Amino acid sequence: MAGSTPASISADLPGAAAEAQTKPVSRALDAWRRFRRHRLAVVGLVVLSIIVFGVVFGKLLWPLSMSSIDFSASLAPPSLAHPFGTDDLGHDLLARMIFGGRISLAVGLAAMLIAVGLGVLVGAVAGTAGGRIDTFLMWLTDLFLALPQLPLLLLIIYLFRNTLVHFFGEEGGIFLIVVVVIGALRWMSIARLVRAQFFSLREKEFVEAARALGASRLREVIHHMLPNTIGPIIVAATIEIANAIIAESTLSFLGLGFPPDVPTWGRLLYDGRNYLDLAPQWAIFPGMAIFLTVLSISFLGDGLRDAFDPRRVL
């Protein structure tokens, strides 16, 4: 049983469907087939698509304004008029969550891009240079892993908030600082992964062949090594989106993230936590949104891990 155990733990039973393949299939199709076999990942993909669709196009389907105040309906429970209920000022919570979801997802995506960019850069330099540069970069990576992230995040935002808000406006400045700082504190796992991949790829015959044909170091990295690392990077990147969403929600929940008129999911939870007895929906719906997004992203990442590794027997 030893060799046949897939590494990803939410996969279905091994050997359940080793369908005989007669026709050669493309890499993408093969990956999709492997992904489909991972039932929870497919569920994750569906749920995530619904959330993303709702957040992006929700405004068209639910045109109620998120800032229209209606005291006659304040703290109302979910009803047909307000499917997610209302808050203390009678704001429609569904409309607010559609808007806040955009910010939360945008922060997740942007912070992930920064983390991946930094991680690939550090990992690629360490993996190709070796020697002292590698030792130093890995020391730096370990150092960043040992940083107390949330306190540091709070410290940086505290110190730099006013300057950035001054230059980029209230929302822009905070978006920028939150995204950059979360990204800058989360590149380490990707750097390690890229470096490890590069170490093994460096010795592979096809890279050696490219080198023998006179390919420059840069060409070697960009055309031969990076494309072979892309699978694991995508998997790690998915997880980073989830982490960044949690980090942003945490900041907003502590009341130290976006301003009150930007109702990110974390901010809604923060505002709703004082009304748990009167209007539990105010806290529960945003919390569920964060939970479902993060959960489906982790399942998705798990499925992608299996899909991108063609050597793994399912």
Next chain:
Amino acid sequence: MSRAYLFRRTLIAIPSLLGISAIIFSILAAAPGDPFGQLVTNPNVPPAVIAQLRASLGLNQPIYLRYFHWLIAMLHGQWGFSFTSRMDVATLIMQRLPVTLAVLGSAEVIAVLIAVPVGILAAVKPYSLFDQIANTFAYVGFALPTFFTGILAILLFSVRLHWLPFVFQDHVSGTGWVWIWKEVKQSIMPIMVLALFQGAPLVRFVRSSMLDVIRLDYVTTARAKGIGKRRVLMRHVVRNGLIPVVTLVALQLPGVFGGAIVTEQIFRVPGMGSLLISALLENDTPVIMAITFVFAILVIVFNLIADLLYGWLDPRINLR
């Protein structure tokens, strides 16, 4: 564990102390705002006086000297004076630190006590029903941020069922058993929320670490010799499989501090986390600095302890 290893490992902690403190210091140094901003714009203060003030505070020194002065002061516990509570920051922190460590420590103990057996059982029969349930719980626990579990717990146990108080009190009235019972009652929710947060990744890690060991040849040999299943598991697999878990617990620590800050904030536990948040809201810079520094030191110390433990548990590591 040889004494040389102990010594060498302790020495390695020094560069990371310097590195982490350098990062914190450069964030501070890069922050906008000049402490003499108001004086510079005041026409009544001659520039010579400002220059003299700067010199007396050491602001003219090269940056690395300023860093070392700052680091030495921080290490001596000279953290300044809190703006809002009019207290020495060191005293303030020493009041709060034990609470945080107690909450974190008991949560970690509970997390380990639950996660390790569950992870082992899941690894013994991979893909069994138990494994799948354990996995689902681990995933759910992983995707539930502490601020949401905390709120759900309050909603269920305090608001709906009225079983537990949702505000943590610093001084509980009563004596003897009544006092203990009240303390336990108010600590249950924060500790359980943190335990779930720390335990969920632990289950997955224990499971995969056990699976790595179970497939090794020496385990097959042990079975082939006719040693019972249980004995092989406890004596041969678990002992080796749990060694990497020690490192994981230490690596989790920076994230766990984050969870602790949020949990303390939700339940109003008077620890370091809630002190940090109130300091941030009140612009109490010396307190913010000191807490970040203390958290960083704690991470370094616990990583060092974990590494030393690792060396003691796994003698192979000394050969390297």
